[in-house]
Amino acid sequence: MSTALPSWQDSKLGTMKRTALWLVQVVGEGCIFTKSELREAFPDVAQIDRRMRDLRDFGWKIDTNREDIELGANEQRFVQSGVPVWEPGRGTRPRSTITVTQRRELLVKYNNKCSSCGATPGDKYADSEVTAQLDVARREVLMRDGTKALQYVIECNRCRVGGIGSTYDVPTLLSEAGALPALELDILRSWIKQDARTFSAVEELWAKYRALPAEAREAFRDNLN
Known part of the structure; x- marks a missing residue:
């Protein structure tokens, strides 16, 4: 049995948690909202835009016109929810010490x-x-x-x-690397040494083929055969 979500209007919750709940309960995933609508929902919060951005640190995907060119300058899209920050212990970020x-x-x-x-x-x-x-x-x-x-x-x-x-699990990564065939392990070592992955001619052709539109792909396949 699912537990009912707290209300986004619950003043006992922090602003970031209320913002997350507003997105879920009022906007809905995949839907567009405006900066004006956000500010109208939280008229007493001076930095509501910043609290919205804080959700990205918890895996919430909220696009602006920088990520989605179809959006207007005043629009944002609630793409996907992340960590349920309103749950106890889920909305605390590690304190950054980066100067x-x-x-x-x-x-x-x-x-x-x-x-x-x-x-x-x-x-x-x-x-x-x-x-x-x-x-x-x-x-x-x-x-x-x-x-x-x-x-x-x-x-x-x-x-x-x-x-x-x-x-990020270093022991598991080492185990997976150790299971590679000798040739592939040598390739991995060379990429690590160069700090870059090199692509073979066939891999580069594959990438270019995948970038073709469907009709161009068909023409390429027909002529290749």
Whole structure:
């Protein structure tokens, strides 16, 4: 039996929790709302836009016209809910100790690139007009000795959201690497040494083929055969 959600109008809840509940109970996943509607719902909260953005740290996906070019400047889309922050113990973020200097040092360490996809600031994602922005992401890492550590990494706006709430398991990763055939393990070692993945000619052709529209793909297949 499902438990009823608390009301988004419950003043005993924090603003971020109420905002999450407002999205779920009033807006609905996949629907568009405006900044004006948000501010009208929370007229006494001066920084309601910031509280809304805080939800992204808990895996909530809320697009602006930077991520979705179909949205107007005053519009946002509630794409997907994340951690139910209104539940006890679920809406507390680890306190960040990153200073401006440390952030700058991390950007240098990662060559001003997203550690996951390699995007640099201003790069356009292949499937949209959205541009990459880099930020510091906190990641929980399980070490070989069984301890967990909170570590920091530079990621773009897309990769950062995808990794929220995940634990990065070093022992499991080592086990999976050890199970690779010798040739593939050598390839992995070369990628790690170069800090970049290299693609074979056939992989590059496959990627270009996948980017073709359906009719162009059919023409390519017919001529290839």
